[in-house]
Amino acid sequence: MDDLHKLTITELSEKLAAGGCTSVGIVKDVLAVIDANDGKVGAYLTVDRDSALEQARAADVARAAGVTSPLLGIPIAIKDLLNVKGQPCTCSSKILEGYIAPYDATVIAKLREVGAVLLGRVNMDEFAMGSSTENSALGKTHNPWNLGHVPGGSSGGSAACVVADEAIASLGSDTGGSIRQPAAFCGCVGVKPTYGRVSRYGLTAFASSLDQIGPLTKTVKDSAILLETLCGHDKLDSSSIEMDVPTFSENLTSDTSLVGMKLGLPKEYFVKGMDSEVEKAVRDAVEHCKSLGAEIIDVSLPHSKYAIAVYYIIATAEASANLARFDGIRYGLRIDGKDPLELYKKTRAAGFGSEVKRRIILGTYVLSSGYYDAYYKRAQKVRTLIRNDFTEVFKQCDAILAPVTPTPAYKLGEKTNDPLEMYLDDILTTPTNLAGNCALSLPCGFSSGGLPIGLQIIGDSFDEQTILKVGHAYEQTTKWHKQKPEL
Amino acid sequence: MKYEATIGLETHIMQKTASKMFCACEYEYGAAPNTHVCPVCLGYPGALPMMNEKAIELCCKAGLLLDCEINSHSKWDRKNYFYPDMAKNYQITQADEPLCLGGHLEVDVNGELKTFTLERIHQEENAAKNTHVAGASLVDYNRAGTALMEIVSNPCMHSSEDALAYLASLKQIMEYGEISDCNPEKGQIRSDVNVSVRPVGQKELGSKVEIKNMNSFAFIQQAIEYEIDRQTSLLESGGAIVQETRGFDSDRGETFSQRTKENAHDYRYFPEPDLMPVKISTEQVELWRSELPELPVQRRTRYVNELGLPEYDAGVLTADKATSDWFERAMQHTKNAKAASNFVMGEMMRLLSEQDFSISESKVTPEKLAEIIALIDAKTISTGAGKQVFEIIFNEGGEPKKIVEEKGMTQVSDDSALESWADDAIAANPRPVEEYKAGNTASINFLMGQVMKASRGKANPGAVMQVLKKKLDAFC
Numbered sequence: 023m024d025d026l027h028k029l030t031i032t033e034l035s036e037k038l039a040a041g042g043c044t045s046v047g048i049v050k051d052v053l054a055v056i057d058a059n060d061g062k063v064g065a066y067l068t069v070d071r072d073s074a075l076e077q078a079r080a081a082d083v084a085r086a087a088g089v090t091s092p093l094l095g096i097p098i099a100i101k102d103l104l105n106v107k108g109q110p111c112t113c114s115s116k117i118l119e120g121y122i123a124p125y126d127a128t129v130i131a132k133l134r135e136v137g138a139v140l141l142g143r144v145n146m147d148e149f150a151m152g153s154s155t156e157n158s159a160l161g162k163t164h165n166p167w168n169l170g171h172v173p174g175g176s177s178g179g180s181a182a183c184v185v186a187d188e189a190i191a192s193l194g195s196d197t198g199g200s201i202r203q204p205a206a207f208c209g210c211v212g213v214k215p216t217y218g219r220v221s222r223y224g225l226t227a228f229a230s231s232l233d234q235i236g237p238l239t240k241t242v243k244d245s246a247i248l249l250e251t252l253c254g255h256d257k258l259d260s261s262s263i264e265m266d267v268p269t270f271s272e273n274l275t276s277d278t279s280l281v282g283m284k285l286g287l288p289k290e291y292f293v294k295g296m297d298s299e300v301e302k303a304v305r306d307a308v309e310h311c312k313s314l315g316a317e318i319i320d321v322s323l324p325h326s327k328y329a330i331a332v333y334y335i336i337a338t339a340e341a342s343a344n345l346a347r348f349d350g351i352r353y354g355l356r357i358d359g360k361d362p363l364e365l366y367k368k369t370r371a372a373g374f375g376s377e378v379k380r381r382i383i384l385g386t387y388v389l390s391s392g393y394y395d396a397y398y399k400r401a402q403k404v405r406t407l408i409r410n411d412f413t414e415v416f417k418q419c420d421a422i423l424a425p426v427t428p429t430p431a432y433k434l435g436e437k438t439n440d441p442l443e444m445y446l447d448d449i450l451t452t453p454t455n456l457a458g459n460c461a462l463s464l465p466c467g468f469s470s471g472g473l474p475i476g477l478q479i480i481g482d483s484f485d486e487q488t489i490l491k492v493g494h495a496y497e498q499t500t501k502w503h504k505q506k507p508e509l
Numbered sequence: 510m511k512y513e514a515t516i517g518l519e520t521h522i523m524q525k526t527a528s529k530m531f532c533a534c535e536y537e538y539g540a541a542p543n544t545h546v547c548p549v550c551l552g553y554p555g556a557l558p559m560m561n562e563k564a565i566e567l568c569c570k571a572g573l574l575l576d577c578e579i580n581s582h583s584k585w586d587r588k589n590y591f592y593p594d595m596a597k598n599y600q601i602t603q604a605d606e607p608l609c610l611g612g613h614l615e616v617d618v619n620g621e622l623k624t625f626t627l628e629r630i631h632q633e634e635n636a637a638k639n640t641h642v643a644g645a646s647l648v649d650y651n652r653a654g655t656a657l658m659e660i661v662s663n664p665c666m667h668s669s670e671d672a673l674a675y676l677a678s679l680k681q682i683m684e685y686g687e688i689s690d691c692n693p694e695k696g697q698i699r700s701d702v703n704v705s706v707r708p709v710g711q712k713e714l715g716s717k718v719e720i721k722n723m724n725s726f727a728f729i730q731q732a733i734e735y736e737i738d739r740q741t742s743l744l745e746s747g748g749a750i751v752q753e754t755r756g757f758d759s760d761r762g763e764t765f766s767q768r769t770k771e772n773a774h775d776y777r778y779f780p781e782p783d784l785m786p787v788k789i790s791t792e793q794v795e796l797w798r799s800e801l802p803e804l805p806v807q808r809r810t811r812y813v814n815e816l817g818l819p820e821y822d823a824g825v826l827t828a829d830k831a832t833s834d835w836f837e838r839a840m841q842h843t844k845n846a847k848a849a850s851n852f853v854m855g856e857m858m859r860l861l862s863e864q865d866f867s868i869s870e871s872k873v874t875p876e877k878l879a880e881i882i883a884l885i886d887a888k889t890i891s892t893g894a895g896k897q898v899f900e901i902i903f904n905e906g907g908e909p910k911k912i913v914e915e916k917g918m919t920q921v922s923d924d925s926a927l928e929s930w931a932d933d934a935i936a937a938n939p940r941p942v943e944e945y946k947a948g949n950t951a952s953i954n955f956l957m958g959q960v961m962k963a964s965r966g967k968a969n970p971g972a973v974m975q976v977l978k979k980k981l982d983a984f985c
Contacts, residue, residue: 103554104555111554118554123555125548125553125556127555222555223555224556226554229782230782230783257559259557259783260559260560260783260784261783261784261785339779340779342589342777343597343598343779346589346597346598347553347554347597348554349598351593351648352552352553352596362593362646363591366591389589389778389779390775391777394777394779398779
């Protein structure tokens, strides 16, 4: 092994440009790591060996012909809910067994355009419903830092593969924390862009008004590079915004000063029952930012405490309709019945896992006649209040610092019997999805048990640049991101 | 006790758009099954709807033609139900904020002018087509996702005549407005009919029965009449009407129960998160209003006032848009409206009735009719010859002038020829001449016929009359 797998996008792209390695070399190296480690980690559902090598060869040819791009020839893993033409897209569900995507998601088309290598498909909670990847119907993913612990979720495979060096970077999706929480649990960087920044076309929908695709990477700068490619208006997604995309990575310099920057600390985000090591690590990180010149101010997001309740009404309502299409008629699993109704019932009973069923039932209930006003409509009103909180706070500060999760990664199986407890873990991430603004997670320490702890930097809508800048400054002046698990 | 019926219609009309409501697929009636489909209209994972702006324009124009108010802000909703005709198992439609509100139609029902009011018009997407064969059901998604608007009337009609007149007028306006071709056989216009019956004088409406999805106007009439009879006799015998959805069995001419209120669907409407609300400015509405075509009522008035046509002609010509458009084109090439009207109502309609193609496909084009009329007006040919030319072109095609020349149809107005035919006729027919001299001036018609015969129809009748009069009067 060449140790190329240990490098970042930024490092590899420089090395490739200087002729120090080839894309084929990188892909071969990463494939070897997958062979060596994925038996333990279980990040991948499918590894597209032949196709990845072919894409790498094409990238090398393109580079020789003068094509340049920071992502040219870089192998990237894809969360299994993004459609890639000609490949399965199971969403880690049995119900999509046999489905082969007939088209590329917009983000996939964008990655192809810049010559990134699509390495394979990684595990997730079924239809992105879960916080530990234990809801996958297709396999178990382990936290690379401690194989007995969960990687987080729903983008658990996306986080684990990057931390285990089984991919240089990956794509995930974040509906209520599904990028940031596994990034925190596994110890990598993950960004949830502002709603409307990245086209959702081709992302199998969980909750349409909350879902965003984003990068999981080894460094903040790598995330900035991926974001530059992923963001932008797409006429195929009418919720995507027509707005210029800054060249995020070029604005990240070696200047790590945060002088002039006001960072808010929301008192509501240091919740009761929070793990003391997590709280300490985050408070230390806040102090660190202060030492870089940032002014720290106390802020309040009073309605965030309703976020879990609101989230599990709105997300499940949307999901109940979004998942109605999985009916056994046109694609995927079909279990025949004497009439369409029986076919639907048998197919969906066999195809969906219990968490997915629980959420479909919950979502159906809150939309039902007689309950709509009390649940769905009310939740939408509270959602507006949560959004208004953020608008107010961003009048006072440039970004918000907070923990990502109340605890480090828990043990596999520890919470599977108590879905409500698992829902409560999303308390610090769901407000941002409901408000629509952006946030990132990056490593800020380790628990005494050796598990990573994440720092959340929350930004105003369409102000990814500021959170990337703060994250980059923090990362350049700390060493957490350089630590690697031993596998 | 006397009873009265109340009827409301929900009419679905497929708009004339090049592509479907939420994707770029085109729609072609009769195309091989599942050949006009894509990830969006097949409800594939990850596919998202994209709004068709032309459909919005057509829906709003339909609203303007029907005097609706155009909502400056309207939105999309999901209507949830499981059925194989709906790929996503929800339909994108508009629940509480439709594009158009209110509106009305003035309709002539058996000579009485009635106003029927509308509740709303909303935009939605069409369902796929299901076919049931032995042991299987087949789904053709070509129609799935095509642009469909629903025009909802108030419960303001009271008889099948009202409903049919309303539908005929609606269809005519939609055709004139180029909103839809409204071909019932192609399913481009389908209606759900709500019928209730109550004792005369009672304020509240009776329990509503909905008869679903009928495209034939004749079936709609039968269904309404059957339903009024059924409900009235049920009430007369002391029974109660159950609120329900019924289907229409066209073989038996009867409605039958499909679903009662207790088993009604809960569609769980909620705002469609994949689409942004539709915002329409006043300027946009005014621009669309300025682009509206002339409606049949307006055309009829113009034909009478400006072209000087009789009411009857104006009514016949505007009854059907294709005919009226054809007439309009002819009027761009001739000023003789009455002659054009006579030809369209006479020769054209007679000949078309024996064929199965439309006026727009006729070999006689508006330009050719104008040429024929010009030849008649210039007295080059007689009206009778003009009709012959029309029929020749209708059947075989050709140019009017060429046909007139080839068939030797040119009228003779040359005095010397006319005088010699007149002299011959007077010499050969002493009796009519005597009668004329005796004061029976009608006898001149016989002599005229003789001259026309001698000229084999080519003599100009007016000129013949003059020559004959001159000669006969000289004897007196």
